[in-house]
Amino acid sequence: xxxxxVVILGPTAVGKTDFSVQKALEYGSPVISCxxxxxxxxxxxxxxxxxxxxLEAVKHYFIQTVPVTQTYTAGDxxxxxxxxxxxxxxxxxxxxxxxxxxxxxxxxVCEGLDDLPDGDPELRASLWERLRAEGxxxxxxELKSRDPETYSRIDKENSQRVIRALxxxxxxxxxxxxxxxxxxxxxxxxxxxxxxxxREELYSRINQRVLDMIRLGLEEEVRSLLPYRDLQALQTVGxxxxxxxxxxxxxxxxxxxxxxxxxxxxxxxxMTWWRRDDSINWIDx
Numbered sequence: 001x002x003x004x005x006v007v008i009l010g011p012t013a014v015g016k017t018d019f020s021v022q023k024a025l026e027y028g029s030p031v032i033s034c035x036x037x038x039x040x041x042x043x044x045x046x047x048x049x050x051x052x053x054x055l056e057a058v059k060h061y062f063i064q065t066v067p068v069t070q071t072y073t074a075g076d077x078x079x080x081x082x083x084x085x086x087x088x089x090x091x092x093x094x095x096x097x098x099x100x101x102x103x104x105x106x107x108x109v110c111e112g113l114d115d116l117p118d119g120d121p122e123l124r125a126s127l128w129e130r131l132r133a134e135g136x137x138x139x140x141x142e143l144k145s146r147d148p149e150t151y152s153r154i155d156k157e158n159s160q161r162v163i164r165a166l167x168x169x170x171x172x173x174x175x176x177x178x179x180x181x182x183x184x185x186x187x188x189x190x191x192x193x194x195x196x197x198x199r200e201e202l203y204s205r206i207n208q209r210v211l212d213m214i215r216l217g218l219e220e221e222v223r224s225l226l227p228y229r230d231l232q233a234l235q236t237v238g239x240x241x242x243x244x245x246x247x248x249x250x251x252x253x254x255x256x257x258x259x260x261x262x263x264x265x266x267x268x269x270x271m272t273w274w275r276r277d278d279s280i281n282w283i284d285x
Contacts, residue, residue, distance in 0.1 A: 003089045003188035007034070008099040009106055009274060010195035011267035013205040015285055017050050019195060020099035021057050027095040030059040030088070032081065034100025034109065037236055039077075040068045042225060045218045046238040048209060068225070068233040075116065078108035082186075085109075089188060103273045110192070112184030117172045119164075127163045128230065139166055147175035155269060160235045194280040196271070203264050210238075210260045218242060219252075237262045 006027070008020045024031045033039070037047040041064045049063055061084060066072045081098075088096055100106060107113070131139060136159045143162055144151040146169045154161055168176045197205070222242040228234055229243050238259050245255035274280055 002094065004095045005085060005109075005186075005188050005190050006095060006097050007106060007110065007190060007192045008097065008195065009034075009101065009192060009280070011202060011270045012101050012263060013048075013209045013267070014195045014197055014202060015205075016099045016101065016195055017054055019285075020097055021050075021054050024058045024097040027097060029093055029095055029097045030061060032084065032096060032098040033060055033062040034077075034081070034098050034102055034105045035062075036074070036077070036100075036102040036105050037233070038063055038100075039066050039072065040064065040233050041066065042068050042228075043221075043233065043236075043239075045213050045216050045221045046236070046242075048213070068228050068231055071119075071232060074102075074104040074108045075113050077105050078113055081105075081109050085188070101270055103270065110186070110190050112186075114179040116168055116176075116179055119167055120171050123170060124163065124167055127166060131159055131163065132230075136162060139163065142166060143169070147177055149177035150175060158235065160232045190279075192277070192280040194274055194282040195285055196282055197285050202267060206263045206267060207260045210256055210263065213238065213259075214252075214256060219246075222246065237266055 006023060008016055008023065010016050020031050023029075031050075035047070037043055038049045039062050040047070043049075044064070050060060054060075055063070062077075062081070085096060085098075098106075098109065104113075127139065136157065139159070139162050140151070140156050143154070143166050147165060150165050154165060156162065165176045168174075168179070196202075218238065219242060222239055223246065225234060225239065226243070226246070229239075234240075234243075241255045241258045241262065244250065245252055250258075
């Protein structure tokens with residue numbers, strides 16, 4: 001019996017959730033979420049988790065299962081997701097549907113990750129302290145000197161990724177880029193479907209989604225997360241800008257504009273990442 005994992009990927013707001021629910025119903029599969037932020041229990045509106053109707057239409061895994069206070073890595077996700085996938089195949093599923101926009105999570109499942117060195121909590125705490133005192137620019141410059149290759153491709157505004165890359169360099173004495181993507185052999189077939197839309201249409205959907213998040217109560221959600229604002233989970237577009245708004249750095253209208261702009265930038269990074277993968281079958285929605 002052939003075992004197949006269908007991975008539905010694409011930029012934020014392209015329409016992955018509806019498409020994946022439709023495919024899951026077609027195949028008699030649950031939906032395995034591959035989203036590094038929807039996995040957190042306390043983050044609902046700002047991560048655009050599937051709505052009640054979508055969640056009731058088909059069983060979803062890895063939606064709001066981890067507290068924001070827990071450090072959860074792509075390596076953790078690889079272990080948990082592969083374990084679940086194998087169990088579901090053993091239960092009789094022939095085709096499983098996975099969907100998400102988190103590039104590292106998708107790569108972790110499809111190719112595996114190298115075993116990175118264990119983190120050093122004290123070192124990580126000191127790096128976060130430097131971030132607060134000096135800003136991300138100082139850490140980015142150190143990363144540039146220690147690991148030029150990772151520096152050239154990392155999102156330099158994603159402080160969590162910058163800190164993790166520096167931590168690996170300092171703990172192991174090796175650049176993060178020297179730990180290659182795993183290339184592990186999976187015992188199931190993988191089919192990747194990429195969803196796209198014309199750029200102006202995608203950007204319009206992103207802008208509208210941000211307005212919908214504000215209408216649904218993003219400000220109240222972010223207020224409830226203020227005690228956790230320094231945690232890795234919350235170094236995320238939508239939350240960072242709202243924290244600054246709540247600090248009085250700018251009015252709500254500017255926060256909305258910045259969230260829209262930064263989300264568009266993230267969508268562009270996602271597409272750049274995936275365009276290098278010849279195995280993706282693209283569908284223009």
